[in-house]
Structure formats: C-alpha cells, structure tokens
Amino acid sequence: MRSGTLASPVAAVVSALAALSCCLPLGPFLLAAGSAGASGIFLSLQPYLIAFSILMLAVGFVQAFRARQCGRRRRALNVAVLLCSTGLVAAMLFGYVPASAPAGQPAVAGFQLDQFRQAFNAAADRTRVVVLLSPT
Amino acid sequence: MRDANDPTLRVFVVWEPVLITDWHAPGAGAVARIPDARVTQFWDPRRSLSQAIRRGRVVWDYVAIYPPGVRWSDAFPAPRFSGAPVVRVIDDFRRQLITGQGAAAGGS
Numbered sequence: 001m002r003s004g005t006l007a008s009p010v011a012a013v014v015s016a017l018a019a020l021s022c023c024l025p026l027g028p029f030l031l032a033a034g035s036a037g038a039s040g041i042f043l044s045l046q047p048y049l050i051a052f053s054i055l056m057l058a059v060g061f062v063q064a065f066r067a068r069q070c071g072r073r074r075r076a077l078n079v080a081v082l083l084c085s086t087g088l089v090a091a092m093l094f095g096y097v098p099a100s101a102p103a104g105q106p107a108v109a110g111f112q113l114d115q116f117r118q119a120f121n122a123a124a125d126r127t128r129v130v131v132l133l134s135p136t
Numbered sequence: 137m138r139d140a141n142d143p144t145l146r147v148f149v150v151w152e153p154v155l156i157t158d159w160h161a162p163g164a165g166a167v168a169r170i171p172d173a174r175v176t177q178f179w180d181p182r183r184s185l186s187q188a189i190r191r192g193r194v195v196w197d198y199v200a201i202y203p204p205g206v207r208w209s210d211a212f213p214a215p216r217f218s219g220a221p222v223v224r225v226i227d228d229f230r231r232q233l234i235t236g237q238g239a240a241a242g243g244s
Binding site for chain 2: 099100101102103104105106108109110111112113116117119120121123124125126127128129130131132133134135136
C-alpha cells in the first residue's frame with residue numbers, strides 16, 4: 001500500500017475536523033490562542049474544507065480501488081480507514097443539520113441577519129426576548 | 137418562559153458555536169429544552185447576531201428583553217434588560233419579563 005492511499009482519507013478527516021470545528025484536536029490549542037477569533041477563521045473556511053474533505057475521500061476510494069497489489073492485511077487496513085473516515089465525515093456533515101423544532105414552533109432556521117431583523121421589527125408591537133446560546 | 141403569560145410574547149433563540157464541542161447544529165435535545173410555542177429557534181454558525189450586538193466580541197449565554205416599540209434600524213437596539221450568563225440573571229430576567237419594570241442590568 002502506498003502512503004498516498006492512506007493519506008487521502010486521513011486528509012479528508014483532518015479537513016473535515018477543521019471545517020466543522022472550533023474544536024476537537026485543534027480546540028484546546030485554539031482556545032489557548034483565543035478561540036473566538038480562531039474558530040471564526042475555520043468557520044469562514046468551512047465550505048472549502050468540507051469540499052476538500054469530500055474530494056480527499058473520493059481520491060482515497062480511487063486509490064484503494066487501484067491498489068490491488070497490496071497484501072490482504074494492508075488492503076483490509078486501508079478499507080477500514082476509508083470506511084471510518086467516510087463515516088466520520090458523514091456524521092459531522094449530518095451533525096450540521098439542525099434538529100426539528102418542538103411542536104408548535106417553526107422549523108429551526110439557518111440564521112440570516114436581514115431576515116432576523118425583519119422578524120424582529122415585524123414583532124415591534126409586542127415584547128420580544130432574544131437569547132443567544134451555544135448548543136453544548 | 138412558562139411564568140410569562142403574555143401570549144403575544146415573541147422569543148428568538150439563536151444557537152451559535154462558541155465552545156470547542158460546538159461543531160454541529162443544536163441537536164434534538166438542545167432544541168427540545170425550549171418547547172414554548174412563542175419561540176422561534178435559529179442556528180447561526182457564523183455568529184452574525186453576536187457580531188451585530190457587540191462587534192469584536194462573542195455574545196453568548198445571553199438574554200435580552202425588548203419592549204414594544206423598539207425597532208432595529210442601523211445598529212442593534214439597546215434592550216430594556218440584558219444579562220449573561222443566563223443562569224446568573226435568570227431571576228432578574230423572570231422578574232423583568234413578568235413585571236416589565238426596572239432598568240437594564242449588566243450585559244455580557
């Protein structure tokens with residue numbers, strides 16, 4: 001097995017982690033450096049890193065398919081890493097889909113500042129409460 | 137929120153990534169913690185509202201009350217009451233929401 005065969009899924013996972021985080025392996029380090037700013041950088045890069053992780057997964061699958069000359073044990077390891085990488089990337093991507101809202105509430109919406117401003121002003125005839133929370 | 141009987145109350149809950157574990161949108165468990173039908177929930181992965189409220193700082197674990205008549209034009213309007221973290225100001229918040237009295241408390 002060539003090192004590139006394993007490198008692609010690993011790169012996919014690393015880029016997915018970077019894309020979907022202010023967190024995980026980089027988290028404590030970034031926190032120490034001032035996490036708000038650092039995570040903002042990753043959030044802005046998120047679409048590119050997600051695309052890169054998917055691309056690297058695809059490359060990994062192609063390389064794994066071509067690496068038929070590898071021994072059985074190495075091929076099994078390669079497939080296992082690829083499958084784990086795919087599962088991890090998929091779980092993280094699906095994790096970004098908001099959960100459905102409780103009964104009686106509108107669906108959890110992706111935040112758009114202009115739409116929020118309109119909703120806020122549309123309810124200007126009544127008392128409003130704004131709450132900012134982190135999911136965890 | 138249960139203590140506030142005003143059926144016209146509008147509540148905007150905005151979830152945003154802040155902690156190192158916030159690498160995904162709020163799950164069913166988080167969203168279900170606020171079951172009130174007067175609530176609308178959002179997921180703000182870029183912390184746009186936080187930046188609108190206080191540029192350059194992350195505003196979170198934060199609650200604010202805006203009385204009728206307040207509109208958001210250029211800058212995000214000043215609340216009648218705001219405070220953070222929520223657990224520390226929850227009693228004042230509840231009192232303000234029910235009585236609608238008093239001045240602003242400390243923000244985050």
